[in-house]
Amino acid sequence: MPRKDVQRAASNLPASYSLTWRLVTPLLGLMLRRRAKQGKEDAARLVERFGLYQTSLPKGAVWVHAVSVGETVAGLSLIEALAARLPSQAFIITTNTVTAAKLVNDWTTEANVTHLYQPLDHPTFVDRFLDASAPIAAIFMESDFWPNLIHRTAGRDIPVIFASSQISDAAAARWRRRPALAAAVFGTAELVLAVNDKQAGRLCDLGARSDIIHRVGSLKLTSGGMKTDPSLMAILKQAAGDRRIFLAASTHDGEDLSVIKAAQALGNEWFTLLAPRHPKRGNTIAALCRDQMPNVKAPARRALGQTPATGEVIHIVDTLGEMGSLFAIADVVFLGGSLLPIGGHNPLEPAQFGLPVICGPHLAKNQAEFDGIREIGGVTDIANGDELVDAVKAGILNDDAKQTSESAMKSYAKKASKRPAIAADHIIALLHDRTPSK
Secondary structure (H helix, E strand, C coil): CCHHHHHHHHCCCCHHHHHHHHHHHHHHHHHHHHHHHCCCCCHHHHHHHHCCCCCCCCCCCEEEECCCHHHHHHHHHHHHHHHHHCCCCEEEEEECCHHHHHHHHHCCCCCEEEEEECCCCCHHHHHHHHHHHCCCEEEEECCCCCHHHHHHHHCCCCCEEEEEECCCHHHHHHHHCCHHHHHHHHCCCCEEEECCHHHHHHHHHCCCCHHHEEECCCCCCCCCCCCCCHHHHHHHHHHHCCCEEEEEEEECCCCHHHHHHHHHHHHHHEEEEEEECCHHHHHHHHHHHHHHCCCCCCCEEHHHCCCCCCCCCEEECCCCCCHHHHHHHCCEEEECCCCCCCCCCCCHHHHCCCCCEEECCCCHHHHHHHHHHHHCCCEEECCCHHHHHHHHHHCCCCHHHHHHHHHHHHHHHHHHCCHHHHHHHHHHHHHHHHCCCC
């Protein structure tokens, strides 16, 4: 897309959008402080939401914008691939959630990465961020399309890239109701790396140029795979004994009760690991277990350093960064965020361990990946939590069928792990084309 056309699209953002932000400016500080008290913001770094920074930022970085954990995994995967090709390049990654920030801070890498919280989409705050960082490229992960972040970036002749891109039916419908805003956002992209053909067509309908769209797939599986901790795995296997292990991964409030009831119904032949998406809910889940199972000893919690006793029915793994160990020992997996309209979580993670997944009907955030894995028989769909027990029991396969399923899932995940490198090559080609020849 010609750069003058990109800048023209960036200049067409409806004034009413920025005016709304300016009108609510007096309330933003109060809102952020309230969220900080709820644990939804980092109180020590609230100024970053206003585009203000306590230390100087690296200039000329490649800026990657994510939202929460799933998008951050994709962003970090892409950064790794870019850093392998551009070892001296600095990177900035912005996120919205504290859990995503912790993921970045705990991430081990040789890449030069600075984490920041995303500035609110107020034009003044966005300009402050762009002044402080002066990125050479802006990469927006998944479906987090902030109009001012995008259009003010493109207006400075900074290439805007959409990577691992997908947008839900509901979100696409909202954008279509505001065609001028959609055109000003999606028309600025100089490169779109969509997850599949359907999403490519949808993004094109919203204003992205068809000639700059490539089908690459989701980037949510790191090329190095998920980490495992042999000591944790040994502890959990000892607690399980001869029982099978049922893992409820990345559950949300409203799904835990279905898991607890399933654990009760499965009986003494199963050991259930309940790993909430947000570890701070561990205490609430423990209380729910006590209410539902008054005659059973309260479950141990990983966050408190408690070790599950042999024969224990449920163990609450309310920590971050240990899901790989849980996938490595599980026999059957339910993937949370799917019984409620949250959108489902990343099925590529259990797939790399050869595990098919049980999921509810709400899969919009990762629909393309679920569809791909479903085609190889790796998804068991349930309509509600009452169907979870039967799905868990049906997930136990005979040896031959299990070996075939594991091979198919691992092969799918291995192919997916190459996507960040493909995406990085597309991005570097764009940057190379934009670099004036000497």
